[in-house]
Amino acid sequence: MADNIASLIKFSQLCEVFDKTCMLKKQEKSAPLSLFIKEYKDKALNLRKENPNALISFYPALRLILPQLERERAAYGLKEFTLAKRIIKILCLPPQGGDAIRLTSFKSSGNTNIKDFADAAYWILRKHFLDSSGVSILQVNEYLNSISQLNADNNPRGVDEELHNLFRCTNADEQKWLIRIILKDLKLGMGQDRILKLYHPDAVDLFTVNNSLSIVCDTLSDLTVRLHEIEVSMFSPFRPMLSQRCDPVQFKKVFSNNPRLYIENKFDGERFQLHMDNNVFKFFSRNGFDYTSTYGANYSTGGYTPLLKNAFKRHVRNVILDGEMMGWNKKTNQFGSKGMDFDVKHLKPHNVYQPCFCVFDIIFLNDQVLSNKPLCDRLLLLNTIINPVQGVIVTSHRMEATSEQEVIDCLNRSMDREEEGIVFKDVKSLYKSNDLAIPDKVPSEYCSFAKIASGLSNDELKILDEKLGPHWKKKNEGNPEDFGIYWGKEKPDLWIPPNKSCVLLVRGSELVRSADFNTKYTLRFPRILKIRLDKPIYDCLSLSELEELAGTKAVQKLSKRHIELSDLEVVEKEKKIRRRYVPAEIKPVEAKSDILSGYEFCVLSGYEDWGKDDVEISIRERGGSVVLVERSTTLCILAGDDHPRINICKQQNGQCDVVKLEWLRNIINTEEFTLYTPLHMYHICKKTRNRFLGEYDKYGDSYTKNITEEDVPNIIESVKQSVIKNQLPRLIPLNVTNFRKIMPIFHHLRLDIYDMKWL
Template sequence: MIPDHASDSISSQLTVASQVPFEDLCTTLEQIQKCKSRPQKPKYFKDFLDSWRKFHDALHENEKDVTDSFYPAMRLILPQLERERMAYGIKETMLAKLYIELLNLPKDGKDALKLLNYRAPAGSQDDAGDFARIAYFVLKPRCLKKGQLTIQQVNDLLDSIANNNAIKRKDMVKKSLLQLITQSSAFEQKWLIRMILKDMKLGVSQQTLFSIFHPDAVELYNVTTDLEKVCRQLHDPTIFLGDVSITLFSPFKPMLAAIVNIREIEKQMNNQSFYIETKLDGERMQMHKDGDVYKYFSRNGYDYSQQFGSSPCEGSLTPFVHKAFKNDIQNCILDGEMMAYDPTTQAFMQKGSKFDIKRMADDSGLQTCFCVFDVLMVNNQKLAREMLSKRYEILASVFTPIAGRLQIVLKNQANTQKEAVDALNEAIDNREEGIVIKNPLSVYKPDKRGEGWFKIKPEYVNELMDELDLLIVGGYWGKGLRGGMMSHFLCAVAETPPPGEKPSVFHSICRVGSGYSMKELYDLGLKLAKYWKPYHRRDPPPNILCGTEKPEVFIEPYNSVIVQIKAAEIVSSDMYRTDYTLRFPRIERIREDKEWHDCMTLDLIEQLRGKASGKLATRHLDVDDNEPQEKKRKTISKVKKKIGLVDHFKAPDLSSISRVSSIFEDVEFCVMTGTRSYSKNELESKIAEYGGSVVQNPGSDTYCVIAGTENIRVKNLISSDKHDVVKAEWLLQCFEAKRFVPWQPGFMIHMSPETKQHFAYEYDAYGDSYTSDTDITQLKEVFLRINDLQKEPSQDMIADIEARYSWDSSPLSIFRQCIIYLYPSDELNSSGAKIYQRKLLTETLMLRFYGAKVISQLEEGVSHVIVGDHAHLEEIKAIRRQFKRKFKILSQQWVKDSIKAGKLQKENVYLI
């Protein structure tokens, strides 16, 4: 409660914050926190607020246009909303060291160790993990009994810390902290620490506090993300906002999609049509444009205009998209996803890759692309209340898309659950994050989730994900409700042991701290509690190998348990010993049925990593019952594929002619497209007549995929490399012959790895069989292939042939995809032209021998530049900046190590 004596010193120059002791605010916060009744908690906040407003009215009774507001107090109560203004760069460990230094505590003393090891349980279990509470008991006998600071003074000192942290003035940060500490009581410092750490532990939500402050506060904050504007504009609780709307150059909380069960899609859409969009894996961003002025804001309201360009003359995006806007567009606000685009592969990079779109370097070889999926304002016309279908129409008239720079997110209109399932399966095949379903009638509601927008990811659907059995090898003490127990765990995979032996060495792969209930966490903690040992960085356990991420405690593998982990994908990371980690990992269950030595091995995780470019969703969802194909059709027996000529020296079996309906008995097909003569339905009906079964999505029991024409779905299946894709002509020949006609190269659109290997043994490079007789038609086809291959083969053509016949695993093709330029070395030149030329020729021939294309001059299209020294490094980088396709600059050691290992080595290690 604000004391009455404060009104004795009222002055027109003063603010409420400069008159209210900081201790009063701390007392209110303490009352809120200690109150056991949740409905009662807001009352303490309301009493403080009413007192503040009463004092404010008295202080500014005769003034107009007062800017004084509740903001100085509100920003301390809700510090998590002021991340940019209150970015202190201070965590518990830094505070602990500072207190030890300022209070001159013995470094190995009891109190110093309490501060440093605040997460470890000691004494009261309630204190573990609560640094502010532990610090309070250490400070209580050493600090002022009563503080001397006002709320304004605290704000000024905290602002000083934030400003000096931004310019890396650690000495000034320390100075301001010292002022706070020396002029505050231990009680006040407990709450100061919570404000600095942005972890208040009040037990009441910000929405509740906002609603007490003003009925419109939540809505205004959602569309502005500006706490100061909320406090000033809504200071008077009797004045309401007529229409809170999105405004230019003011960041707003974006509308979000809720998770939905795919079975509920039609119900959620009221059995009306809906839009399906690809869920992009980038950074949510909004672009505000007014003439030549641009602003870019993140989902949390951070300003990234400096990175992407506040004008057409600067930044990684604005200079490339400014002229794309139509001439009649003066200003607009666009909502979308900022993506990294690789112009070489003409594909978007996934966020799990090693790059940060907000800090992407010019020479990374990637370019910034803004993928727009909504428009909120055009030429001062607010559009948030327009239906989504109308906003889409307007969006199409705002700019002309530029591939790889400024694109409109493609959408398909759909009506059924099956179409949503097909779209999800296609996203899985394309290694995409998932799909977004949107209601065409929805209006834009900032910071609302699920108001007509829904997201479906493979990991949300049971049994579509590959799950990993990992061993817990390390732990981290928890904070807050998890204080005094292990809240996060370091997990590992085992080095593959010799046959018959148990693994002895384990490699860290991820840190996980979600997916379990508090009871499950408590039970797991009890099970492992007696086995934890302190982890010493200078003397780590020899059988648990870590990267830069180290645990606080470790456990011997034979005392540990296996946990089943679900994650989105496997991504590169130098924080763990495996050199990769899991994205969005969570614990599904504890594998009580498995012994510690049955955990996943390095070999198995490598196989998973290579199976789908690291994505852990590889199975399809069945449209009929929402279970994966592999789960559904276990009753159909596997049919051995009849590849090539089967029993071609024997007389044909004529018995099948009279039993036309049985030639495809127990054989499962997936017909993707029909031909001009036969539609997809007609082919499926014919298969059924001949005894076969038909599915709409291929699974592990599918014999082959039939395609009359190639569409996007067929191409996606080809890229997944899991199924044989066969021309419909083969099926028609089977119908005509009334028997199972063996496959030949001419029938194949795409071959699975198993089939490729078989064809490599049965046919030569031109598709001519080594064993079977041929006819005139087949011979003409072979000659046509010979003529095509007689043309000078490109690097890509050679690589394609190698892949087709499974020769690409040969060490002699390790550089096949590389176009290399050997940069001349000054050191070599100085030793004589002839010697230099001889050495250059040797290196060129060596690279060509191992599949590389070596060019004689540095030109567009080169993928790698190999240098012997750093003498011309700046000159090479200057040339690279002028190229459309960015090449990599590597040391000669990369070539030597790759040849020695028989496979390409990781380029990052050899970058110059």
């Protein structure tokens, strides 16, 4: 009689569920898996009736369905390339043969039908493995346990043999899913939370607390039983309570409900929890990974725990502490940061840095869970159990704030010291696991925000090149939108998939609106401060957070001043009117003529003796109108000097003419309106260019009107520019002496050189 339900469920049944799920639409994907879970549980209950001692947990199946959440099985040591090499070895493929190359270079194959490495391997494996021996879910887990243990024992030959044994009892379709399980990415098109909720409505909450699929399956085996309270337990990891980003306007609302706050400096380390029971220790990271083997399980093992020998008071039997593991520089007696060249999770004794645990909360003490006690009570207990040791274990320094100004002062001091920031906490808050958390999942969309070219040293550029170099794609190589990347008008020459990229710490002088980037905002004078290889890509600034910042006065000038009390005032947003269609707010002027009546102008700049404001007044005095930004009814843009907008109009082929201000000055001086000619232009739009082609030659000389003395210097300049453009062997100086020598060039000019007395 079977004693484990997992031995009665074939792995092929689970593979069929995976295949069906992949083929269904997003809203229908839950059905096959939901039915599988129900049938599994029904068989389990029947087995329990036959054998009261039978194991009926869903865990053996769930750890295959959600391999990315597996915590109890160590790493397999198998990635895409190493798997490719082992499959080539198992199948005895020629290393330079077509199938071997398709395995090792599947990404560059160009075959759009190949979704991932498992897909590429399937089409090769199906030639060699047709039948399945009906391997069960239990047997698959045993094989995977063995591969994991052999890898931990540094036995690559044993890994090869066990992988070969697993492949011999499965067919190609099963092997495709085995590869995805080993690579921890099934590509089902369903999020982990959705799958957990299919098992039990409270499964997400429980997993959030303890990061253990086995505990989820054992605790929530009955759908009719709901989880009303989740307790923290000794030596069982849980997701810590996380902070939430908050801008000054949001803080105004928070402070009004919490007149007493604790303020702490934000640490730039690795979130850790320390469990100790009768001098036996365990250390867990934020995501539930066990680092006890690194830090030490007792006072005589590891690189950190021996330093804690006298750190706890005598009355402390067991305790769970929440804090940040920082790197302490033993030479300078200062903390380092995650952006520096060390990993606090893997520090060696000879390293200049050693781990230092900065404690800011206590969750469990002497067999009592403290999560339901207010923060102020928890911290009172924390102060009674630790003997702080510099560079080893310390408690977070905090101050109590009862006014907004005190919080602002703390924030400004943190800014002056270029620290990570500050954290403020309600003194009455309870400890809620994973509360206010940023989800540990990759965003589906990424927006362009800024263009940055400075801030990194040569060494930092080398680090960045090593990280990103192999993954750059050319502009026309692939579709960035397939990776969720969206540009604005500015498009780069190279791009990189977000999952191959990294987070940068960037500073700018000002946050401004921009139509060039997808975020609609950008930074002025941006520069890179740090490469944050320690941060996952989902930890970058989100679009909603950027928009919140953009609505805060304090970020308009990012590096010019401190936060002020007035920045916390919540003001009602004014109704936005597009600037493009709003005429300049002007005072009445005295009408002098109507020669510009019906014409609309946009003035970029004036002269020293005729400023921009004076130009606009002159236009209005003569019946014209002025706008701040050109539009379809604008006659032209006027510029008195070399304004940056001129080059922008040329580069972007602007739809409005850019005209020299001298043209308008001539009209005002003569009180006679004439349209501008090619000699007056900085930039010519397409419509005007077509008109000029029928009225003027290439030097700006009219086919129908005589030129004036004022036109000649401009025509001469046009000819000179044409000579330069055509790269004639010698440029002839245009002066009185040699002007007659180049007379043939001007044969098209209808005037007599000997009558030009102005020479």
